[in-house]
Amino acid sequence: MIETFKNKYRELFMQFLVWRESHISTRTFTLIMSFVVGLFTGLAAVILKWLIHGIQHLLTSHMMNEGLNGLYFVYPIVGVFLVGLFVRYIVKDDISHGVTRILHAFSQRKSRVKPHNMYTSVVASSVTIGFGGSVGAEAPIVYTGAAIGSNIAHLFRMPPNVLMLMMGCGAASAIAGIFKAPIAGILFTIEVLMVDLTATSVLPLLISSITAVTVSYLYHGTGAEFMFEQTEVFGIGRIPYVILLGIFCGFVSLYFTRVMYWIEGRFKKLDNPWRKFAFGSILLGLCIFLLPPLYGEGYDSILRLLAGETDDLMRGSLLYEWHDTVWAMLVFTAIIVLTKVFATAATNGAGGVGGTFAPSLYVGCFAGFFFAYASNLLEFTPDLSNKNFALMGMAGVMSGVMHAPLMGIFLTVELTGSYALFLPLMITSTVSYATIRIFEKHSIYTLRLAQKGELLTHGKDKTVLTLLKMDSVIEKDFLEVHPDMSLGDMVKVISQSHRNIFPVTDGDGRLLGIVSLDDIRNIMFRPTLYNRMYVNRFMAIPPARIIIGMNMEMVMKTFDDTNAWNLPVVDENGKYVGFVSKSKIFNSYRRVLVHYSQD
Numbered sequence: 089m090i091e092t093f094k095n096k097y098r099e100l101f102m103q104f105l106v107w108r109e110s111h112i113s114t115r116t117f118t119l120i121m122s123f124v125v126g127l128f129t130g131l132a133a134v135i136l137k138w139l140i141h142g143i144q145h146l147l148t149s150h151m152m153n154e155g156l157n158g159l160y161f162v163y164p165i166v167g168v169f170l171v172g173l174f175v176r177y178i179v180k181d182d183i184s185h186g187v188t189r190i191l192h193a194f195s196q197r198k199s200r201v202k203p204h205n206m207y208t209s210v211v212a213s214s215v216t217i218g219f220g221g222s223v224g225a226e227a228p229i230v231y232t233g234a235a236i237g238s239n240i241a242h243l244f245r246m247p248p249n250v251l252m253l254m255m256g257c258g259a260a261s262a263i264a265g266i267f268k269a270p271i272a273g274i275l276f277t278i279e280v281l282m283v284d285l286t287a288t289s290v291l292p293l294l295i296s297s298i299t300a301v302t303v304s305y306l307y308h309g310t311g312a313e314f315m316f317e318q319t320e321v322f323g324i325g326r327i328p329y330v331i332l333l334g335i336f337c338g339f340v341s342l343y344f345t346r347v348m349y350w351i352e353g354r355f356k357k358l359d360n361p362w363r364k365f366a367f368g369s370i371l372l373g374l375c376i377f378l379l380p381p382l383y384g385e386g387y388d389s390i391l392r393l394l395a396g397e398t399d400d401l402m403r404g405s406l407l408y409e410w411h412d413t414v415w416a417m418l419v420f421t422a423i424i425v426l427t428k429v430f431a432t433a434a435t436n437g438a439g440g441v442g443g444t445f446a447p448s449l450y451v452g453c454f455a456g457f458f459f460a461y462a463s464n465l466l467e468f469t470p471d472l473s474n475k476n477f478a479l480m481g482m483a484g485v486m487s488g489v490m491h492a493p494l495m496g497i498f499l500t501v502e503l504t505g506s507y508a509l510f511l512p513l514m515i516t517s518t519v520s521y522a523t524i525r526i527f528e529k530h531s532i533y534t535l536r537l538a539q540k541g542e543l544l545t546h547g548k549d550k551t552v553l554t555l556l557k558m559d560s561v562i563e564k565d566f567l568e569v570h571p572d573m574s575l576g577d578m579v580k581v582i583s584q585s586h587r588n589i590f591p592v593t594d595g596d597g598r599l600l601g602i603v604s605l606d607d608i609r610n611i612m613f614r615p616t617l618y619n620r621m622y623v624n625r626f627m628a629i630p631p632a633r634i635i636i637g638m639n640m641e642m643v644m645k646t647f648d649d650t651n652a653w654n655l656p657v658v659d660e661n662g663k664y665v666g667f668v669s670k671s672k673i674f675n676s677y678r679r680v681l682v683h684y685s686q687d
Contacts, residue, residue, distance in 0.1 A: 105245060115288075118250055121240055122292035125254055126261040126299030128240075129233035133265030133300065134307045136210045136229055143218025144384055157404060160220065161377035164435070165369040167219020171212045172365055172439030179208045184436055187227045187443065187533045190234045190259060190281060200242055201255070205235035212441035220376055220383045222431035226266055227443020230276075233262030237296075256283040257296035265300035268313055269502035272495050273297040279492035280533060314387070316394050316504035320473040322512055333459050333477060334484055334516040338523025340425065340455045341488025344448065345524070345532045347429045355437035368438025375431040380404040381424060382431045386450040393457050393478045394504065418465060421458040425451055444532055448489040449482050449503075456481020479506055480516040487517035488524040491531035496521075562636075562657055564666040568593050569623050571600060575611065576618030578603070589654055591664050592627045599656055599664040601627035630656050636665055643668065 108117060147163055175183060183205065190201075213228035237258030241251045256277045264273030274293050277283040283293075358364045376382045381389040381401065392401055402420050410416040432447045460477035479500065487496030496517040501507055528535075567585045569578055569592055581590065588605035608626055611617055631650040634643055634657045646655065647670055657665040 108244070114246070114250065117244070118246075118253065118292055119295060121237075121244065121246075121250075121254060122257045122295040123299050125233070125237045125240055125257045126264075126296035127303060128236050129229075129258050129261040129296070130265040130300035130303030132206075132210055132232050132236065133229050133262060133304060136214055136225055136232075137266065137308070139210070139214035140217045140225060140385070143214065147219065148383075156377065156406070157380070158377070160380050160383060160404075161373040164220035164222075164372045164376055164383075167215055167221055168365065168369050168372065168435065168438045168440045170219070171216050171441055172361070174212055174215070175208075175439065175441070176361070179204060179212075181208075183209050183212060183228075183231070184441055185227070187230055187280065189231060190255065191533055200251070201231075201235040201238040203235070203239050205231055206239060207232070209235075209441060216435065216440035216442050217384050221435040221440040221442055222372065222376065222382045222384065222386070222428065222447065223435045223440060223442020224385055224444065224446025224449075225442065226263065226445030228441055229262040229266050230259045230443075233258030233260075233265075253283075253289055253292060256281060256289065257292050260293050261296040261300035263499075264297035265304045267499060267503055268301055268304050268308070268310075269499050270294075270297035270301045272499035272502055273300070275492065275495040275498055279495050280490055280531065312503060312505040314391055314394055314504045316475075316479060316506045318476070318506060318508050319396075320476060322473070322476060322509055325470070326472065327512070327515065329463070329472060330480065330512045330515045331519055333456060333480055334519025335523050336459050337452060337455060337481055337484025337516060337520040338488050340451060341448075341485050341520060341524045342527050343426075344429050344444075344451055344485065344489055345528055345535065348433050348444065348532060349535055351430065351433035351437065355433070361439065365438050368434040368436075368440075372431055372434040372438060375427055375434065378406045379424060379427060382428060385446045386428075387446070390450060390453045390482075393453050394475055396475045398457075398474075414465065418458065418462055421454050421461065424454045425458060428454075444489065448486050448532075452482040452485030453478045454481070455485055476509060476512070479504060479509060480512050483513045484516040484520035488520040489532050491521065491524070491534070493517040493521040561668050562666040563669065566591055566667055568664065569603060570594070571622070571624035571627065573623045574619055575608075575621040575623075575626075576615075578608070578623055579612055579618065582612070589667065591656055591667070592623055593664050597663045599630075599633070599658050599662060602630050602656060603627050633658050634668055635660065 112120075147159075151157055151159055175181075181202065181204065209228035209231045213223075213225050217223060217225055234255040235258065237254035237256070238251060241254035246254070259281055260273040260277045262273070263276045264270040267273075274297055277293060283289065355364055355368065358367065380403075389401060392398060398417065402416065405420065407416055407420050407423075428447055428451050432442075432444060435442055457474050457478040459481065460472040460474045463472050464474075482503075483496045483500040486499065487493040490496065494517075497510075497513050500513055501510060506513070566587050567581050567590060569581055569590045571592055571594070573581075578590075582605065590603040590605075591599055592601045592603060594600055603623060603626065607628065611621065611626075631652050632646050632655055634646065634655050636657055636659050647653075654667050654669045657668055659665055
């Protein structure tokens with residue numbers, strides 16, 4: 089009975105696909121799908137926020153904040169443990185680093201995201217953050233939105249370029265829905281995911297973002313996520329200090345990016361998942377136990393700083409007994425800025441699921457507050473507004489960490505409704521981005537892919553080289569010779585080959601050198617030397633060797649450095665695999681370039 093129903097459903101659905109292709113153009117249907125993607129992603133964002141706040145309220149509403157509280161140590165560990173079990177035994181797939189995985193999908197032109205990603209990241213991140221994991225919900229919801237877009241487009245048998253666009257629509261609507269920030273959602277896809285903004289893509293992105301924001305408005309109201317009331321007027325004379333804040337935020341962003349990447353590397357070296365859990369959860373628990381503002385996303389602390397209500401900010405922390413001293417707040421905020429990255433990396437390293445979006449906003453808010461507070465305390469400057477500079481710091485660190493100054497500006501404005509501070513936000517974001525670019529050319533998301541040579545960029549040459557794969561350009565029809573082979577035997581091999589290069593290998597297949605036809609042309613027609621000269625006498629060392637798996641950008645750099653036309657390819661053990669030639673790469677380059685341009 090069930091099987092009959094399934095067959096009937098498939099038949100009706102195929103009839104619909106045929107009807108759609110005849111009556112609705114792909115362009116029009118893309119707009120319809122962008123609305124559906126925005127609708128479902130907006131609902132997913134609402135559900136995620138509801139779950140996070142519900143779990144946090146259930147766990148923390150009865151907690152006392154007078155002195156250190158051991159529950160701040162226990163809750164995060166329990167949450168990470170539950171998520172680890174969920175991922176390991178139910179999901180059975182890695183769902184961490186959502187934004188990086190989307191970037192990787194774009195880089196490899198793989199527009200299919202597994203169906204389970206439409207809900208598993210929501211479940212895992214809500215438990216992680218609800219129990220106190222010091223990460224953000226934005227990367228998981230972006231991954232969820234991209235999965236929704238990918239699977240809806242795949243369901244309707246859309247071509248690859250539409251599948252990629254629907255992933256971008258899902259990501260844009262995720263940011264728009266979770267933050268009530270439609271412009272920031274579109275800018276996220278352009279600056280972070282590097283989706284080209286064209287006449288074809290702009291309308292679907294707008295429809296998805298607007299739809300997701302509308303859904304969020306229906307459930308959470310139309311007010312900004314962080315209501316900011318500007319009570320202190322920003323004067324033009326403060327601009328030099330805003331520039332200094334931008335430089336400071338650039339270095340904070342660099343610290344955040346480099347430390348995050350370094351800690352992730354340490355966790356990767358721990359092969360045993362239980363060791364990762366033990367090390368990460370204990371580090372996370374200690375951070376939150378000593379500094380309760382690190383609990384969860386930390387949006388409560390951001391709201392306090394933006395409202396200028398800092399009296400209870402240190403309550404429950406290690407430094408609270410000194411909160412009446414003038415230096416206590418300065419030291420406290422500095423420690424928060426330095427330790428947030430450890431808490432975030434420990435959460436993900438231990439097995440939790442969350443992103444670095446919210447932590448960068450959090451660190452930026454504290455960094456901006458610290459800058460103004462320290463300046464006022466040390467009397468280096470005219471009186472600076474702590475809350476205004478905390479707001480600017482959010483845009484500055486976000487721009488630096490994400491390498492997305494436009495998104496940092498508009499996200500901060502849409503989050504807080506602070507349009508009166510648009511000019512200083514622009515200055516802070518631009519200067520911060522310019523500062524970190526001097527030292528780090530990749531964002532926190534692209535750095536992981538760039539190290540592997542798998543990053544898709546806006547530059548078409550690099551993009552096409554990224555899309556080329558080594559296996560597609562290796563040529564294996566070269567006849568091998570051996571070092572103890574005589575010149576006479578070598579001539580027989582030459583007569584059977586249509587190539588003018590011959591790899592020299594030993595008994596185990598390792599490459600020892602090469603023989604070029606041009607190098608032996610003057611002796612190969614002298615029979616008297618056939619039994620007197622051997623390959624090991626006239627073979628040469630190749631100018632360079634290509635290691636299989638090397639990215640194509642590095643391969644081309646090797647060709648440029650050596651001025652070679654053909655280079656041998658070996659595996660990690662030095663065993664001969666084949667040859668790669670410039671002509672083969674150029675032919676493949678032209679083919680992929682045409683395909684890429686059509687997409």
